[in-house]
Structures are given as C-alpha cells and as structure tokens.
Amino acid sequence: MLSPSLSRVSSLATFLFAHRRHALAAILCLASLPALADVTLQRGPPPPRFEDPHTAPKGEFWVPGYWQWKDGRYDWVDGHFEAKRPGMRYTPPHWEETGAHEWTLRDGKWDATGWGPGTVHEIRAPKSSPATR
Template identity: 45%
Template sequence: MNRLSRVSIAAFALAAGAALTGCVVAPVGPYYGEPVVTAPPPPQVEAVPVAPYPGWLWIGGYWTWQANRHVWVGGHWAAPRPGWRYVPHRWDPGPRGWREAPGRWERR
C-alpha cells in the first residue's frame, strides 16, 4: 500500500470518527399527551426575579411527569416574539387520566 492510500484511509477514519461524536443515544421517555393517573399538585408559588431586559415575558413554572412522578420545572424569562403569544403549559383531565400539554408559542 502506498503512502497516499494510507493517508486517505487515515483521513476517512478521522472524519468518520468526528462525525460520530455528535451522536447521542437517549432512552425513550414518556410522551406528552400520554394519560397519567395521578393529578398534578397545585402550582408552586414562585418568586419572580427582576426581568433581565424590559419587555421580557415571565413563563411560570409547571409540573411535568418524569420517572413515574410529578416534577416541578421552575419558571424563566423569555424574549418577546412579535406577532406571537405564549400558551402556558397545562394538564387536561380525561376519561383515562390526566394529559400533559406543553407550553408553546403560537401566532396571534
């Protein structure tokens, strides 16, 4: 094998290795909308800190379902999005349990 072939193979192996470094294998968790038998607890009271910039929107915390239990996710500030409004996270009761609907931005 000549020197050019060895350099080409080494360059290919290096490029393939670099491409695979961004791969992440994560376990499959619960999906939004799957029914949960246990109702979420009442929302926690949060102390809202001063906004980082004028006009920013406070997105309040919410309960989510992780590892078979409700887990509190604290609120945060978000930059305004002209022409959009924020629809808060919510839990909807149904015949088979509670369904989680994530918060989202939607056009006005």
C-alpha cells in the same frame, strides 16, 4: 452510476463524516433538551408552587413553572424568562383535564397572535383601508 436516492444518501454520509464534530455536537444538544410529549395520568398534578419572578427584563416575559411526570412521580420544573417574539403568543406547558379522572400534560408552544389565557399579546395599530388613506 448511482441512482438519485442512493446519491443523496452517499452525499449525506460524506457530509456527516466530514463534519462529524458538528454533527456530534448537534446530536448532543438535541439529546439534552427536555422531551415533552403528551403524558396522560389517572390523577391530577399537585397545586403549582409559588414562584416570585420579580420584574421581567425588557423584551422578556415570565413562563411559570409546572409539574412534569418523571420516573413515576411528579417533578417540579422551575419557571423561567422567555424572549418575546413579535406577532406570536406562547402557551406554557400545562395540565389539562381530558376525561373523568384523567389529566394530560400539554407541551408549551408558540402560535400566531390570538387572545386567550397564557398568552403574550402584541398590540398593533389596525391597518388602514384604501378608502381612509
């Protein structure tokens, strides 16, 4: 009889073999995503490029473009529209001065709603207290 951990590995291997087309498709999709990791450099990025996003479609907002570090040089990534997520805010990728002559690229991310720069705010009516009901 196989140990529980060996049994799980065997089950996973059987599943992946049986669904190898789906597993391969998932791996290829993940590999095609841009991998943003914190990158720290000794010089800041060039000024942002002008982009004209026009009007965002209903339920979407504009994420501005930014400079990424690629192949030893700055490479512009165009802005795009992103779907709003109720109760969430999005902070786009951005460069942050993290030391004297040191800049770090921070990845874009979604967080619970809060106030601050680079956010999409969902305004909700305050919850009524039991005394006011």
